[in-house]
Amino acid sequence: MSFLFTTLTKKREVDSIIRDTIDKVLVLRFGRASDAVCLQLDDILAKSSREVSKFVTIALVDIDSEEIQVYVKYFDITLIPSTIFFFNAHHMKMDSGTADHTKWIGAFHRRQDFIDVVEALFRGAMKGKLIPLKSYLMLNRV
Template sequence: MTAVLPLPTPWNVDQAIVAGGDHHLVVIRFGRPSSTACAAQDRVLAAVAEQVASFADVYTVDITRVTEFNAEYQLVNDTSIMFFFAGRHIRCDCGTGEKRWISWVVESEEVLKEILETVWRGAGYGLEIVDGPEEY
């Protein structure tokens, strides 16, 4: 089973982003694990991690412990999923008006897999902003 790995330091976050290379999408959930929204999102991420392991690596960052990215990425939500490909931040437009991250709980495994695959394919074509599979 592929695990969702926690990134305990800023160095680990940077290394994960770089390690994805040109073929793997790096999915990082920044959030507060003590919140119910974050815990719910983590359950869905854990459920899909093995299914997307061929093209995505999934990580979590506790923004109450690793605070160095909070200002840079404006991390204020209980859960925010961000995407990186080839060391670049990839944005996803899911119709919510916010493209930098997904800040709501994606409750469906199928929907999350669809979003991850869409972002991965778009990033592979060199897109920095990917249109989500549908509006949410």
């Protein structure tokens, strides 16, 4: 399913999409197109992309690219897939019940789980809050 989304392989492309995505939640999925869990997440993203297209932009980042290693180190991407969220070039942090508030690690269980998370991020960002409530995000987290 990775062919449905823009795949970013250069630092300049990542910088550009972060800077140019205005009034939408930017979802960056860091991973590999050949990884089984990444493919599962890509399927969930593809199934929900039409429903959230008015307030979400989704892009994939290939972590095997040499130029992307700057972001892999900066965001401490050690497990894949890792999903990072931005709103108006601001890194969105969320309290999902794990020690890491900077990203979502792994695939979402269902399409609705992804939709709930990006809706919470979007609503919080529109109100000027950068960390959505833990209780809202913990509903479907295992």
